């Protein structure tokens with residue numbers, strides 16, 4: 001899977017907010033970020049459930 005860097009200003013509504021359970025960092029991504037850039041943890045929780 002592609003693992004591109006975050007694109008500033010991209011407000012695509014297909015992305016969701018993920019919260020790092022270790023440091024509380026909020027990351028917007030289409031899929032689970034996998035690894036926190038702040039603390040290196042891989043524990044993310046999806047904050048916004050998809051609305052379908």
Ligand SMILES: [Zn+2]
Pocket residue numbers: 020021022023024025036037038039040041
């Ligand atoms: Zn973190």
